[in-house]
Amino acid sequence: MIKHSEAKVRKPRYVRLAQQLAEAIRKGTYGLGECLPPEVELCRIHGVSRHTVREALRQLDEMGLISRRRREGTTIRARSSRRRYTASISTMADLFQYVRKPRYRILSERLVSAGAKTAALLGCKRSERWLKFEACRYHAGVAEPISFTEFYVRPAYGDVGASLRKRNPLIYSFIERHVDERVIEIRQKVRATAVPPEAARLLRVKPLSPGLYVSRRFLVHGNRVIAGSVSIYPENRFEISLDWRVEWARD
Template identity: 35%
Template sequence: MKESLYKRIARELAQQISTGTYPPGSLFPTEMELCEIWQVSRHTMREALRELTEQGLISRRKGAGTRVCEPPTSGVNHPLSHLEDLLLLAKNNLRVIKKIDEIVADIELSQLIDCPPGSRWLHIASIREDAQNPDAPICWTDSYASTDYARLRTFIRDDPHSLISDLIETHYGIKSHEVHQTITAVGVPKKIAKILNVEPDSPGMRIVRRYRDRDGKVFETTISIHPAGRYTCSIVLKSQNSGE
């Protein structure tokens, strides 16, 4: 996934906001000041600022300047409109590995991760920690990747922030062309409730993401369970008819 310049600027500015470089309620640098800092054109910076505005991170008012918005009362707010947006959650929240093994997909799992029953997969179980609240993990994730990528066992431990799909791209040359995402309301399973520090069967959200290459082949699937109140997924929908 090659990230455009304005997207990279927006992502890094978003990280600076989340780490307190630009506190909530403070004045954000002007467009011209940011152009000078980043050495980019006004058009590029304007697009980056538009991204931050759509993500609810800054508020721009004519005559009043640009201010950093107050964060949500709890949890992580994660806007999604491009594949690169998945990088932000990964970069800001540490992955902690709980288990790595090889599994054989039964009928139920094969339907969930879109593979033939009986196929073998590298299974990686992990949590994503919230740096501001380590006792309340953002999610539990079961990742399934081809056993051809066996060296991921080492790569994911050496790089606990990168997405597994990005590590596959870096080390195996398989690029994500599209991601199919399904969101379902679920109860938190008993077997992971204690690790997530919630009651069994308490409200949660399951997100299944299937990463496909340019030929449409699934090369990784992730199944994440988010306890209620710890994660907000904001999706921007735009009209295909720009004239409306």
């Protein structure tokens, strides 16, 4: 069996120290709730400078294994940790990732009653009434739309109509405005699709050519859906980019 090839890579002293300490904690050498030796003592024990010890402790801290307080010492908080990855976005605009002043063109606005597909999208019952918008999004100065979107919102939130009709508005501007108080979750699905003929005409691509299908549900407290959308993005006009960063979670 092939051996690991990391023998040649010598890890920094503080990393090795952190691993040693984590292992000791895992094995119970230092028990939950107890304290690690003081930093200066760890220096003496392991024969390193305090900076190195603190760097190692910082790693354990980030992993959630220990917590440190002046005077009180370094307390064991958990015996092991595992990683999870987190992706963050800072604004709704990031979620939709529109660069360079996108423009909207609202194509239609009407009250509809949900059919099977819409009900599935919104997680509602059939024949429920929703306000439906159809829109295309553009980059300024580019004739071809970036996307075609069907947007549904509960009639109770129908003030969206007013905000949508104003000066090339962001379709989600009303959600942006309500987001701090209302929308607590967005559920998004992405899959490949063949662009339907009607959308293809608007998007100026060949019918059934490749496209991105993105559906979103906007939920408020209590898992109530207040809005939902389906967007179609043709090939080469849009890309979803996501950075996952590691985050430590205690067991």
